[in-house]
Amino acid sequence: MLNRHEVFGRWLDKRIPSANRFELDHKSIFIFPSKFGALFLFLCSGLFLLGTNYQNNLMIMLCYFLVSLFLLNLFITYVNFSKLDLQLGKTHNGFVNDSIQIPIWFNQSEHKKQRPNGDLQIGFYKHANFLTLDLNDFSNPVYLALPCEARGRLELPRVTICSYYPLGLFRCWTHLKFKTSLLVYPAPISTPISLQNSSENPKGHGQREQTMGYDDFDSLTPYKKGEPLNHVAWKQLAKGQGMISKQFSTQQSNTGWLVLQKTSPEFIEKQLSHLCFQVMELSKNEQRFGLNLGTTQILPATGNEHQKACLEALAIYPQSLATIKEV
Amino acid sequence: MTSSINNHSHFVLTLTFLLTSLTLYTSVMAWIIILVICAVTMRLALYFQLHKHAPSIRTLNLLALLSGIVLAYFSLQLGVLLGMLNLLVMASALKLMLLRNNRDYHQLVTTVGFLIGCGFIFQQGIVFSIIYLLLMVALILSLALHYSPSKSLLQTSKDISIMGLQALPIALLLFLVMPKFDPLWQMPAAKSTETGLSEKITPGDIAKLSQSSDLVFRASFTGDIPQPQERYWRAIVLEDFDGASWQISPQRMAINNQYRQYSEEFDASGEGRVFQYEVFAEPTHQNWLYAIDVAIPDGSYSNQRIWQNHDYQLISQAPLVSTFQYKVKSYPSANLNQSLYSLDKRINLQLPPKTGNPKTQAWVDNLRSQHPDDVDFAQKILEYFENQGFSYTLKPPLMQDEPVDQFLFEAKQGFCSHYASAMAYALRLGGIPARLVTGYQGGELRSDYLSIYQYDAHAWVEAWFDETGWQRIDPTAVVAPDRIQYGLQSAVEAENFLYNSPFSLARFNSVTWLNDLRLMLNSVDYAWTKWVLGFDQEQQKDLFKSFIGELTPRKVALFAFGVFALIFTLIALFYLPLWRKPKLDKSTSYYLKAQQILGKLGIYRADSKGPIDFSSQVARATDMSISAPFERLTKLYVIHMYRPDTPIELRKHHAMMAKELSKMKAAVKALGKVEVLEQS
Incomplete structure (x- = not known):
């Protein structure tokens, strides 16, 4: 048996399939009188009763005027909302306990008449926090913060957008599903760096190299082409001594492996967090390292791509990277 | 939580509420108006950042409690309708002080909207209708500003005006075709604070009425229009005299109630000359209507809504809370001898319980002995008025003890009710059944309709003569023939006419352009009353008939369908162009x-x-x-x-x-x- 929400979710998937860009139309727009709309109709019926009982044509006329406004608002709200055109920006992965900023670009049509007006409420479907966006005064893109609670793949929830423009009598809304794949990395927990030369003996304490003080300044040498620019001794350059590169002691230290120790399941998450911290630190220092998670092995390398691959492997552990690529 | 600082939406709402309350000033108590002004000042201070903090909820609750107690204290004296209205205004004022979130805002907008609607209970003229429409538009503007705060004020006003103009034709169509219902239940009427005839008069009361130039009713004639001396509009018959004032006889009321219980309506008949007309009566919150004798309601619509009393009065089934129009046929030459004579005689020969006015009694005894014939006797009384230097004035001296004696033999000055009261009393002393009738006499003719104002209020005598039944005798016509022929203004000196309302346009009849202006406003108001306020089921039926001929259910259904199709076409016309995507290059x-x-x-x-x-x-x-x-x-x-x-x-x-x-x-x-x- 499917519960109500699942049935509704499936129906939504059929009605508004996922895409990266949406132009709203009758298929994706829902519209219904708002609470205030109901109150407004109550006012109309009050005026009608009063007008009928007092046989007062002016009151009845006022009532019909308000009813016509109500009818017109159905169309105005809909037309205004259907002018919306939105697109998902470039998303980044995030860490547990952090939140991912989801950028959404709203249309900026050349024609003023083609632009929607009024306040919009945006938020994630079934999430409590909605932010208010004033379509007459905003700058692209609009960021929605998506909290990351657990490590692994994160499906972007449907984005709910609703508008009460122009008089708040009707609520016009939609739930949009954007095509994107997000990963949540483990939360980094600070720990000493421990690199192992796993090719020989991962467990051997004798071979373990303490890399504390890796950023100790060692010496100055003439700059060689290809060395990172942030190692250039700018002070000396400014003094007119030419391009001189700072040498750090850890630059010369051996490359090693970050290894996931075999422990009981409850410690796995903590270890992954530790590894995550080390991956971040090592990459910051542009040090070569490899990652061995047992199921996945990433050969030593440096650079952003390498860091991303390592973090992704940590995120989806115990699955292997190959499964990501399939997605 | 919304702040009022530079919140245009709150600003507009505040002003709308203030103006709406001010238009209701006659019905809302002064201390509530002061409360409103306090709330408005508070909100405006927040808007202009003169002050930073709204009052705390605890303070407001205390204030609400106190106001509630005071209002409850006054509520009995206010009656249901005014009580509710005052409560509504008070609650809105307190809400305006509170105004913190969207919910408060929406509730306040709704109550102010309802207050604007309530304004029509008290004011139905064109000017006020326009004011209330504008206030409603301002309310909508406030809503629009609430939902698109950054749009420019000019653009928002433009959008709102367009929206309003689009809504008007739809509203008008709905108004014309939606079925109109009879009142679903009896609503409380406001206690009449208006000037108007009352059910008990002491001579001199009508003189007060003559200071008002308010419209009472209009009568639109088809065919003959009565001559000025024929324009006697009967409203109330007063048959109980206590020596000083006249009122409706309690016996008569009891009998009328019995007739009502058994649904035995008086069925007057008429013959001879006939006036056919439609009356548009202004709201009085009372039941009696106006007509020329002998009046019979014309058509089923009027017959359903009017009850005929056995004293030739027309009574509305429901109090006149809005403009009420009815059709009447009047037979001026018919005799008023169709009611039960024995009853009329018993009621109308009663003399005040305590004997007073001795001089009058002696005078009547003397006169009656000389003139045993009823008609002759009445004629002699009129001659006494004519020959003894009586004068017609709006400011008669006070006559408190033995008022009839004082009037007949000392002051010899009086208004119509003095003459009528003295004469009816004298006739009764002489053994002729007589009673006082109050109503209006005269009217200003313009094309085919007469406008009757409060200063046309009049009182005359009805005496029973065996040959003709009830016969109208108007002693005023003897003393001041101009009053009957040309109206009050020519009968009294110019400075006395409407001396309490120095700016009334009616005072300046002699200034041509002012008079033209007044007459023009009058015609516009007449058209408004006739076509807008007076649009009722009958007129609606006539309108349908003029479109589709005989009303068969099939045709009516088709017609209704057509109208709704028309409404949707209108809406489609308004919005289809916007749906089209911009044309491709x-x-x-x-x-x-x-x-x-x-x-x-x-x-x-x-x-x-x-x-x-x-x-x-x-x-x-x-x-x-x-x-x-x-x-x-x-x-x-x-x-x-x-x-x-x-x-x-x-x-x-x-x-x-x-x-x-x-x-x-x-x-x-x-x-x-x-x-x-x-x-x-």
């Missing part, structure tokens, strides 16, 4: 058509591919007959997109593109044939 549409043709062959352009790349892809994938024209078309398209053309060039390019497109079409067709051949 002509070159782009040619290019897209070409792409469609290629789509039929299974060649699609990936979103990432530019037109030139796509063109080379097409060249690789298809026959020359198709790819060559497409290549040329692509070139033209690219040129057009990246280099602005002159209009002449543009036309040439479009023609060339059209040609290439048709070549492509032909080639695809030929290709299709070839494939079919190959398959066979």
Whole structure:
């Protein structure tokens, strides 16, 4: 048996399939009188009763005027909302306990008449926090913060957008599903760096190299082409001594492996967090390292791509990277 | 939580509420108005940042409690309707002080909307209707500003005006065709604070009425219009005299109630000359109506709503809370001898319980002994008024003890009710059944309708003579014939006419252009009363008939359907143009058509591919007959997109593109044939 929400979710998937860009139309727009709309109709019926009982044509006329406004608002709200055109920006992965900023670009049509007006409420479907966006005064893109609670793949929830423009009598809304794949990395927990030369003996304490003080300044040498620019001794350059590169002691230290120790399941998450911290630190220092998670092995390398691959492997552990690529 | 600082929406709402309350000043108590002003000041101070903090909820609750107690104290004296209205205004004022979140805001908007509607209970003139419409628009403006705060005020006002103008025709259509119902239940009427006739008069009371130039009713005639001396509009019959004042006889009331219980309505009949007219009565919150004797309601609509009393009065079934119109036929030459004489006689020969006015009694005894004939006797009383130096004045001296004696033998000055009261009393002393009738006499004629104002209020005598039944005797006509022939203004000195309302336009009848202005306003108001306020079920039926002829259910259904179709067409007209997407550039549409043709062959352009790349892809994938024209078309398209053309060039390019497109079409067709051949 499917519960109500699942049935509704499936129906939504059929009605508004996922895409990266949406132009709203009758298929994706829902519209219904708002609470205030109901109150407004109550006012109309009050005026009608009063007008009928007092046989007062002016009151009845006022009532019909308000009813016509109500009818017109159905169309105005809909037309205004259907002018919306939105697109998902470039998303980044995030860490547990952090939140991912989801950028959404709203249309900026050349024609003023083609632009929607009024306040919009945006938020994630079934999430409590909605932010208010004033379509007459905003700058692209609009960021929605998506909290990351657990490590692994994160499906972007449907984005709910609703508008009460122009008089708040009707609520016009939609739930949009954007095509994107997000990963949540483990939360980094600070720990000493421990690199192992796993090719020989991962467990051997004798071979373990303490890399504390890796950023100790060692010496100055003439700059060689290809060395990172942030190692250039700018002070000396400014003094007119030419391009001189700072040498750090850890630059010369051996490359090693970050290894996931075999422990009981409850410690796995903590270890992954530790590894995550080390991956971040090592990459910051542009040090070569490899990652061995047992199921996945990433050969030593440096650079952003390498860091991303390592973090992704940590995120989806115990699955292997190959499964990501399939997605 | 919304703040009022620079919140235009709150600003507009505050002003709308203030103005609405001020228009209700006659019905709302002064301390509540002060409360409103306090709330408005508080909100405006927040808006202009003169003050930073709204009062705390605890303070407001205390204030609400206190106000509630005070209002409850006054509520008995206010009555249900005014009590509710005062409560509503008070609650809105407190809400305005509170105004913290969306919910407060919405509730306040709704109550102010309702207050604007309530304004129509008290004011139904054109000017107030326009004011209330504008207030409603301002309320809507406030809502619009609430939901699109950054849109410019000018743009928002423009949008709101357009919306309002679009809503008006729809509202009008709805008003014309939606069925109109009878009152669903009896609503509380306001206690009459208006000037008007009352059910108990002491001579001198009507003189007060003569200070008011308020409209009482209008009568629109078809056919003959009564002469000035025939314009006696009966309203109330007073048969109980206590020596000083006249009132409705309690016996009469009891009997009328009995008749009502058994639904035995008086059925007057008339013959001879007839006046046919429709009366548009202003709201009085009372039940009695106005008509010329002998009056019979005309048509089923009027008959259903009017009860005929046995004293020839017309009584409305419901109090006149709004403009009420009814049709009447009056037979001026018919005799008023159709009611039960024995009863009328018993009631109308009663004398005040304590004997007073001794001089009058002696005088009547003397006169009656000389003139045993009833008509003769009445004639002699009139002659006494005529010959003894009586004068007609709006400011008679006070006559408190033995008022009739004082009037007849000392003051000899009085208003119509003094004469009528003295004469009716004298007739009763002489053994002739007599009573006082109050109503209006006269009216200002304009084209085919008469307007009757409060200063036309009048009182006269009705005496029973065996030959004719009840006979109208108007002693005022003897003393001041001008009053009957030309109205009050010519009967009293100019400075006395409407001396309490120095700015009334009616005072300046002699200034031509002012009088023209007054008459013009009068006609506009008449049209408004007749066509807007007076639009009732009957007029609605007539309107339907004029459109679709005889009303059969089938026709009515079709008609209703047609009207709703019309409403939706109107809405569609308003909004369809907005739905259309902006028109595509002509070159782009040619290019897209070409792409469609290629789509039929299974060649699609990936979103990432530019037109030139796509063109080379097409060249690789298809026959020359198709790819060559497409290549040329692509070139033209690219040129057009990246280099602005002159209009002449543009036309040439479009023609060339059209040609290439048709070549492509032909080639695809030929290709299709070839494939079919190959398959066979």
